[in-house]
Amino acid sequence: MSLLLSAENVSVHAGSECLVQPASLALHAGRPLTILGETGSGKSLLAQAIIGTLPSGLTAAGRVQVAGQVFDPGRPSTFRRLWGRQIGILPQEPWLSLDPLMPAAAQVSEGHALVRGLPWDQARAAAAGDLAQLGLAQAGHRRPDQLSGGMAQRAAFAAARAGGARIVIADEPTKGLDAGRRNDISALLLAETAAGGGLLTITHDLALARALSGDLVVVLNGRIVERGPAAQVLADPQHDYTRALIAADPAAWPHPRPRQVAGATVLSASGLSVARGGRVLISGMDIDLRPGHIIGISGPSGCGKSTLGDALLGLVPLAGGTVTRAPGCAAVRFQKLYQDPPSAFPGSVTLGRSLADLVARHRLDKGRIGALLDRLRLSPQLLQRRPSEVSGGELQRMALLRVLLLDPVFLFADEPTSRLDLITQAQVTRLMVDVARDTGMGLLIVSHDTDLLTKVCDRVIRLDDPAQTRAA
Amino acid sequence: MTMSDTTLMPVARHGFGRLRWIGLVLLTLVVGFALLAPVLTFTDPLQQDLMKALAGPDAAAPFGYDHLGRSLMARLAAALRLSLSIAAASVLTAGIVGVGLGVLSAWRGGWIDRTLCLLADSVLALPGLLMVLIVTAIVADRPLAFWIGLTLVLWIEYFRLTRATVARQLAAPGVQASRLLGFGPGYVFRRHLWPDLAPVLLTVAAFGAGTAIMTIAALGFVSVGMRPPAPELGLMMVELLPYYREAPLALFQPVIAIFLTILALNLLAQGGRR
Numbered sequence: 001m002s003l004l005l006s007a008e009n010v011s012v013h014a015g016s017e018c019l020v021q022p023a024s025l026a027l028h029a030g031r032p033l034t035i036l037g038e039t040g041s042g043k044s045l046l047a048q049a050i051i052g053t054l055p056s057g058l059t060a061a062g063r064v065q066v067a068g069q070v071f072d073p074g075r076p077s078t079f080r081r082l083w084g085r086q087i088g089i090l091p092q093e094p095w096l097s098l099d100p101l102m103p104a105a106a107q108v109s110e111g112h113a114l115v116r117g118l119p120w121d122q123a124r125a126a127a128a129g130d131l132a133q134l135g136l137a138q139a140g141h142r143r144p145d146q147l148s149g150g151m152a153q154r155a156a157f158a159a160a161r162a163g164g165a166r167i168v169i170a171d172e173p174t175k176g177l178d179a180g181r182r183n184d185i186s187a188l189l190l191a192e193t194a195a196g197g198g199l200l201t202i203t204h205d206l207a208l209a210r211a212l213s214g215d216l217v218v219v220l221n222g223r224i225v226e227r228g229p230a231a232q233v234l235a236d237p238q239h240d241y242t243r244a245l246i247a248a249d250p251a252a253w254p255h256p257r258p259r260q261v262a263g264a265t266v267l268s269a270s271g272l273s274v275a276r277g278g279r280v281l282i283s284g285m286d287i288d289l290r291p292g293h294i295i296g297i298s299g300p301s302g303c304g305k306s307t308l309g310d311a312l313l314g315l316v317p318l319a320g321g322t323v324t325r326a327p328g329c330a331a332v333r334f335q336k337l338y339q340d341p342p343s344a345f346p347g348s349v350t351l352g353r354s355l356a357d358l359v360a361r362h363r364l365d366k367g368r369i370g371a372l373l374d375r376l377r378l379s380p381q382l383l384q385r386r387p388s389e390v391s392g393g394e395l396q397r398m399a400l401l402r403v404l405l406l407d408p409v410f411l412f413a414d415e416p417t418s419r420l421d422l423i424t425q426a427q428v429t430r431l432m433v434d435v436a437r438d439t440g441m442g443l444l445i446v447s448h449d450t451d452l453l454t455k456v457c458d459r460v461i462r463l464d465d466p467a468q469t470r471a472a
Numbered sequence: 473m474t475m476s477d478t479t480l481m482p483v484a485r486h487g488f489g490r491l492r493w494i495g496l497v498l499l500t501l502v503v504g505f506a507l508l509a510p511v512l513t514f515t516d517p518l519q520q521d522l523m524k525a526l527a528g529p530d531a532a533a534p535f536g537y538d539h540l541g542r543s544l545m546a547r548l549a550a551a552l553r554l555s556l557s558i559a560a561a562s563v564l565t566a567g568i569v570g571v572g573l574g575v576l577s578a579w580r581g582g583w584i585d586r587t588l589c590l591l592a593d594s595v596l597a598l599p600g601l602l603m604v605l606i607v608t609a610i611v612a613d614r615p616l617a618f619w620i621g622l623t624l625v626l627w628i629e630y631f632r633l634t635r636a637t638v639a640r641q642l643a644a645p646g647v648q649a650s651r652l653l654g655f656g657p658g659y660v661f662r663r664h665l666w667p668d669l670a671p672v673l674l675t676v677a678a679f680g681a682g683t684a685i686m687t688i689a690a691l692g693f694v695s696v697g698m699r700p701p702a703p704e705l706g707l708m709m710v711e712l713l714p715y716y717r718e719a720p721l722a723l724f725q726p727v728i729a730i731f732l733t734i735l736a737l738n739l740l741a742q743g744g745r746r
Binding site: 313315331332334335336338339340343344345346347348349354357358361362399402403406 | 644645646648649650652653654655659663664667
């Protein structure tokens with residue numbers, strides 16, 4: 001097992017502030033190395049320092065050794081000749097990094113011809129070989145928009161390696177993907193290491209870290225808190241943070257006890273059809289939601305699950321069927337939580353001002369804000385800040401608070417935790433579910449995370465499965 | 473290629489830049505002169521004294537006299553008051569009309585949007601000077617005609633800008649959330665749309681005022697604007713032009729006044745540029 005890349009005491013500073021504490025890593029051929037951490041933990045900065053792509057304004061120190069040569073992270077320009085030749089980078093959301101107008105095979109052969117220096121005919125042959133190896137033999141002439149997301153990812157992967165890079169750096173390769181696609185990616189990356197290449201993955205995705213196996217490094221606040229073989233770290237975590245992280249994974253949550261839901265229906269739909277852009281996505285759906293009832297809707301992106309929730313709230317026109325609300329409930333008691341909490345608040349005023357506006361609009365009891373802040377474990381000081389100055393998890397709880405002031409009978413949560421880190425996600429979901437149970441609010445959660453839904457919902461509707469779609 | 477999910481991007485600087493401050497100070501000086509000059513010397517801008525034709529400065533007329541022996545300072549101040557007030561009035565009305573129609577267009581969409589866009593495009597196809605001229609042919613009172621004509625020219629920019637800016641905001645979840653929470657269109661405008669709109673409107677207003685002042689002067693210069701003996705910058709230039717050998721400084725005064733005013737407005741229009 002040969003050493004491909006080693007980093008010794010690499011640290012990152014912004015001026016006098018230390019963002020990444022000195023860290024050492026070793027990447028071996030055939031053994032994946034995964035850096036696991038949350039947003040803002042410094043995991044990306046550490047990787048950037050190691051390959052010399054730090055944004056300007058940040059300085060790095062330490063020593064990096066690649067293929068027997070020593071590099072100084074303090075001088076990023078010296079790394080340039082490694083890029084493409086020794087180190088290939090699989091960027092986040094690779095379908096955005098491909099040239100939208102160029103066929104896939106041409107993009108891969110450019111790497112062979114311009115970086116490796118092969119003559120064009122050989123480069124084209126090599127590209128065709130690469131694509132065939134990845135199961136894209138028939139797709140070489142297609143443009144990225146004619147490829148599926150998974151195929152585009154494989155094409156980008158082939159392009160990243162075309163320069164002859166033995167080391168692949170994958171930056172959040174599963175960001176925004178559902179479970180099926182995640183497995184494709186880990187299989188693709190593992191095939192690379194099995195062939196003797198090096199793989200350094202940066203991720204917040206526990207399932208990916210588990211699937212890649214190899215070595216695992218856990219980063220918190222710019223410091224490596226735990227390291228070791230992935231299987232061992234994940235099975236028997238030593239550091240408190242790693243333990244919390246693993247416990248926060250929906251797969252590890254306890255199963256819910258089956259409950260009987262009672263009470264009059266708050267919202268029902270029969271024969272509901274939903275269309276977007278003239279295309280019918282869902283048809284013949286029946287939903288019956290009672291107080292405290294939690295229904296989950298899962299499905300791949302683009303299947304119409306968010307549009308379904310909007311249709312139930314009357315935000316988009318129905319393509320067919322009827323939606324009936326409980327009689328005697330004010331319209332404002334049917335509410336929605338958004339995927340991106342900062343965009344759901346007026347950005348120019350403080351959160352306190354937004355809540356005061358709401359209290360004034362509906363002549364509510366101002367005193368309830370304090371009680372709800374306690375209930376949702378939010379600090380009253382957050383009310384002085386604007387939405388952009390508050391973390392995503394806090395802001396989503398603040399959005400929940402804002403909605404709860406109106407005593408909702410129905411809440412549609414549209415991917416409420418998909419932008420949040422694991423631990424925050426667990427916290428927000430728990431609070432949301434508890435509040436729904438306590439206050440008798442009907443809750444509809446839309447998510448691509450099936451694990452999460454099965455652990456918190458009374459009933460899960462899978463939209464990719466036509467048999468279930470019609471179930472009552 | 474980005475490798476980062478960190479938030480270390482440099483934050484754009486808000487508020488007034490240095491150039492904007494210079495523009496504001498210059499404009500204050502020009503407006504201050506226009507308003508205070510009549511207080512300092514009580515000269516009627518129309519009062520003639522042919523004995524003093526093209527004479528140099530004295531206590532009663534610190535900037536000298538024109539070819540009919542009228543105080544240049546008094547005339548300059550009166551001309552600036554006229555131009556600035558017409559510019560301010562038309563920018564204000566054009567802003568109200570343009571922003572109002574822009575919000576309506578983006579919000580309601582459909583045939584309202586199509587009709588308004590067609591109207592805006594049609595008006596834009598007509599040269600602005602011609603539009604103002606047409607109105608002066610219909611409305612007898614010149615300042616009133618300028619006001620109406622310039623409003624008709626200037627509202628389009630507000631309309632287009634507002635429509636584009638507001639459409640983006642209206643599609644964002646924030647507006648939908650506020651509507652679901654029971655807030656009306658007034659609240660949505662005040663909290664969601666206006667904060668985004670206000671900084672760009674200042675720029676459009678400053679450019680619009682510059683256009684208005686230039687238009688009034690241009691029409692005066694070709695003798696289809698204000699009528700003599702009214703003091704007006706373009707008219708003053710064309711009246712003093714035959715005497716540029718005898719009194720070059722007299723001709724320079726309206727030129728410098730218009731130059732400083734437009735410069736001040738253009739500097740003020742500089743957005744968050746560094």
